[in-house]
Amino acid sequence: MKKTTIITFAVISALFLVSWIAKGMFTEGSSPFLDGFLVTLAAFLTLAIMSFLYKDNPYYKFAEHLFVGVSAAYAMCLGFWSTIVGNLIPRLSSGISEFFKVSYIEGDYNFIYFIPIIFGILLLMRLSPRGGWLSRWPLAFIVGTTAGLNFVRYLRSDFINQVSSTIVPLMIDWQGFGHFFSNLNFSATGQLVMMFSNLVIFIGVTCGIIYFYFSKEHTGWFGRASKIGIWILMITFGASFGYTVMGRISLLVGRITFLFRDWLEIIS
Amino acid sequence: MTEKKNIFDKMMTLDRRWVFLFLIVVCVATYAADFSIPINTEQETESIFNFLDSLPPDDIVLIAIDYDPNNLAELHPMTYAVVEHLWRKKVKVIFTSLSQLGPAMADQAIRDISDSLKIDKTYNYNGVEHNFKGREIVNGVDYTFLGYKPYYALIILGMGQDFRLNFPNDYYGTPLDDLPMMQGVINYDQVACVVDLSGGNITDAWISYGQGRFNFPLMLGLTGVMTAQYYPFLGSGQVSGIMGGLLGAAQYEELADNPGRAKDGMRVQLFAHYVIILFIVLGNIGYFMSRRKNLEGGN
Structure with missing residues (x-):
């Protein structure tokens, strides 16, 4: 190990300890030293993750691996206690319910609840070198039901509803030019703006589809429509990227708030 | 002999870590300052x-x-x-x-x-x-x-x-x-x-x-x-x-x-966006000026 690595580690450890003691001494509550430790640890992990912006380093790797490990363990424990103990056992056995201190659901006994137990055990057979093939049965069940459920629901919500909302009238409440000009206004729900919005939807969707139509060469009017399609896509990606930037800055704001308000208590 | 870099070349090769540092400094300074901005609802x-x-x-x-x-x-x-x-x-x-x-x-x-x-x-x-x-x-x-x-x-x-x-x-x-x-x-x-x-x-x-x-x-x-x-x-x-x-x-x-x-x-969002827009504009100016220089130089 390099000398600089040892010195860096020692300095960071010392700073961590100082921060922990200081937080423990000046934090109010029933367990100030525990609270102080947790806030300091959170600050250390935040800075360890942010250090990747400078370059990859062991502190970043430690924080990343810790996050992955804790997340996986937490998910497994939560799944066990909320589903197996919370949902399944109260419907199967009063004895086991008593052991786990959950209330047994009287009269809800059903043999069908043994199927998920069997499938769950079969799924874990993946860990066995000889019985691994048995896990394919529950996996096939999961894939089949998910595909079946998603097919029907997504066809309706993501396809049919979206297509029907694109087929919009270009002339809204049209009662002639006289009526149109006498009621002309730029309100968001006004006739002019609504007609313009629907026209943008019509042109945007048509040109977007043309761009992805490859059975005809993109030349002439077809090529021009395709180019408009590219512009529509670029504007969409731009809007999406704008929101992404806002999202990332929000995360930075969240961390700055934590570091400077909760940890260092510099900003109130 | 190494060709001397002008400001536009430097803009194009600016280390991204300077951008991160500048952004963080602006965000912290804005967060610490006491002011409010109007919010328009949609x-x-x-x-x-x-x-x-x-x-x-x-x-x-x-x-x-x-x-x-x-x-x-x-x-x-x-x-x-x-x-x-x-x-x-x-x-x-x-x-x-x-x-x-x-x-x-x-x-x-x-x-x-x-x-x-x-x-x-x-x-x-x-x-x-x-x-x-x-x-x-x-x-x-x-x-x-x-x-x-x-x-x-x-x-x-x-x-x-x-x-x-x-x-x-x-x-x-x-x-x-x-x-x-x-x-x-x-x-x-x-x-x-x-x-x-x-x-x-x-x-x-x-x-x-x-x-x-x-x-x-x-x-x-x-x-x-x-x-x-x-x-x-x-x-x-x-x-x-x-x-x-x-x-x-x-x-x-x-x-x-x-x-x-x-x-x-x-x-903070407001000023962070100003910084990002500033760097996008500077980066584009640097790109177009470097390209013009290269074209004029016959590269």
């Missing part, structure tokens, strides 16, 4: 606020806290703004968390908002002054927290039949039938609307399995990254309103006259 947030504001006391709203700590900065302010608004109006709330780390988020929000509602406050919105008398928020009376269950699509479908199917007990272990506010509450039919505050694709399930199957009014609070993707559902009427990222939360705070973390964060 129709998609107003529609959520107006719907929730029109609910009479004792109506029930289901709020799905479907986000983890990694989205806390954007979505927690939305939860605080929406739930505080509902409890001020004595509207009851059913909380669920279909995201693994969501229960901790919901639990923290419930405790914090309950504390803040203990004191008397005056709010001024829609041109009317509303005096709120501080009160205790009671579990089982003002809210029910169902907790987390995995496989969100099946849970959303299950709650459409009976909340007790997947959640025989609430998050704290009390049977749902023992909670006063859950008497007579069977499924989505007894719920005025669903507000999904989400940082992942659980929103897809709420749209397709929830709203698509049971046809309740669905409102979304989304992270900035997700927002643009869900606008088509707003246009088709499948979603009644969208709060997009920190801006959406700030707009709700503005509408409810309840300034909080989101409005505070938007000050």
Whole structure:
């Protein structure tokens, strides 16, 4: 190990300890030293993750691996206690319910609840070198039901509803030019703006589809429509990227708030 | 001999770490400074606020806290703004968390908002002054927290039949039938609307399995990254309103006259965006000037 690595580690450890003691001494509550430790640890992990912006380093790797490990363990424990103990056992056995201190659901006994137990055990057979093939049965069940459920629901919500909302009238409440000009206004729900919005939807969707139509060469009017399609896509990606930037800055704001308000208590 | 670099060449080869450092310095300085910026509200947030504001006391709203700590900065302010608004109006709330780390988020929000509602406050919105008398928020009376269950699509479908199917007990272990506010509450039919505050694709399930199957009014609070993707559902009427990222939360705070973390964060957003735009402009100037120099040099 390099000398600089040892010195860096020692300095960071010392700073961590100082921060922990200081937080423990000046934090109010029933367990100030525990609270102080947790806030300091959170600050250390935040800075360890942010250090990747400078370059990859062991502190970043430690924080990343810790996050992955804790997340996986937490998910497994939560799944066990909320589903197996919370949902399944109260419907199967009063004895086991008593052991786990959950209330047994009287009269809800059903043999069908043994199927998920069997499938769950079969799924874990993946860990066995000889019985691994048995896990394919529950996996096939999961894939089949998910595909079946998603097919029907997504066809309706993501396809049919979206297509029907694109087929919009270009002339809204049209009662002639006289009526149109006498009621002309730029309100968001006004006739002019609504007609313009629907026209943008019509042109945007048509040109977007043309761009992805490859059975005809993109030349002439077809090529021009395709180019408009590219512009529509670029504007969409731009809007999406704008929101992404806002999202990332929000995360930075969240961390700055934590570091400077909760940890260092510099900003109130 | 090495050719001397001009300013445009330096712009093109600027180490990205300087950009990060400059951005962080600007963000910290802006955060520390004491000033406020005006927030202009948009129709998609107003529609959520107006719907929730029109609910009479004792109506029930289901709020799905479907986000983890990694989205806390954007979505927690939305939860605080929406739930505080509902409890001020004595509207009851059913909380669920279909995201693994969501229960901790919901639990923290419930405790914090309950504390803040203990004191008397005056709010001024829609041109009317509303005096709120501080009160205790009671579990089982003002809210029910169902907790987390995995496989969100099946849970959303299950709650459409009976909340007790997947959640025989609430998050704290009390049977749902023992909670006063859950008497007579069977499924989505007894719920005025669903507000999904989400940082992942659980929103897809709420749209397709929830709203698509049971046809309740669905409102979304989304992270900035997700927002643009869900606008088509707003246009088709499948979603009644969208709060997009920190801006959406700030707009709700503005509408409810309840300034909080989101409005505070938007000050930093403003200057961070100025910095990003500045670097985009500088980068483009550098690119075009370098290209012109290369063309003139015959490269």
